[in-house]
Amino acid sequence: MAGVNNVGQSGLSYVDQLKNLQENKKPDETTGKKDLKQEDFLSLLTKQLSQQDPFKPVSNDQMIAQMASFATVDGIGKMNKQFESLNSSMTSNQALQASSLVGRDVLVPGAAGIKKDGAGMAAMVKVPKSVDNLMVRIEDSHGQLVRTFDAGAKPSGDSRIEWDGKDQNGNPLPAGKYKVKAAGLIDGASKDFSVSTYANVNSVLLGKGNGNVLLNLAGFDSPVRLAEVLEVGKA
Known part of the structure; x- marks a missing residue:
């Protein structure tokens, strides 16, 4: 059985599994995006737990670290979207102010x-x-x-x-x-x-x-x- 960093017999680390899932994930039918969601993380985590070595189980610290890492990445993604929205709003305001310069x-x-x-x-x-x-x-x-x-x-x-x-x-x-x-x-x-x-x-x-x-x-x-x-x- 694989240790904490492996899933099944693949020999790939948990991070590599996430990367492969993101690369192979089919585009969303409506948006065409390839975003990993919360469900993907939980699915991989469940598979990891089910296939771990019972004599060398995942420690609480390792589990918390993995969850914190995903939460950080997810939070950064949401923050980037908020900044894009803010940037678009600021650009529109600048354009409105700049319109007073015409003439x-x-x-x-x-x-x-x-x-x-x-x-x-x-x-x-x-x-x-x-x-x-x-x-x-x-x-x-x-x-x-x-x-x-x-x-x-x-x-x-x-x-x-x-x-x-x-x-x-x-x-x-x-x-x-x-x-x-x-x-x-x-x-x-x-x-x-x-x-x-x-x-x-x-x-x-x-x-x-x-x-x-x-x-x-x-x-x-x-x-x-x-x-x-x-x-x-x-x-």
Whole structure:
């Protein structure tokens, strides 16, 4: 007869028996899932007890340990389902809150922004150390330089810069996507700084089961995550 860790003459441990039962269990006709239930555990436990060596019976400690292990696994499974439900609820709430951003300008990481017809364009530059002269470059969608200007002295931190939407000769430029680049001298060396630009929110999307809420921005080829938004501007 087998000991506490074996069932019958199979030579498989109790854990291995559970694994085999889970692998060979037929899918549920309605759900198609292969979940071990409380009845499966009790069935295996009963079989184990009926085939144990009467001279070496299962001790109370071993029995309690096995039952506690199954209860722990079962509890973790239920907790995971509860977290999935909570995550779905939180995603829905985020989407509802994000819907209020439609039609508003948001600040997102990235040098590319959209200039509207007859208007200028704003951006935010992260300056690691104060600079005497913050030099700004504006490039069009083809990467051609259309304007450079000195934004003046800036302290360390985030600094807002404004471009009037005109080229080097003062001529208004057409609406479209433009890239803002900024640099300055730090410790005698020229450094490029991180730039964020504003974009208008067209719509809100739910992520594909990953809990992310996405924003479709005017002029952007792909959506950005709500978590990436740094600032919410005017409508």
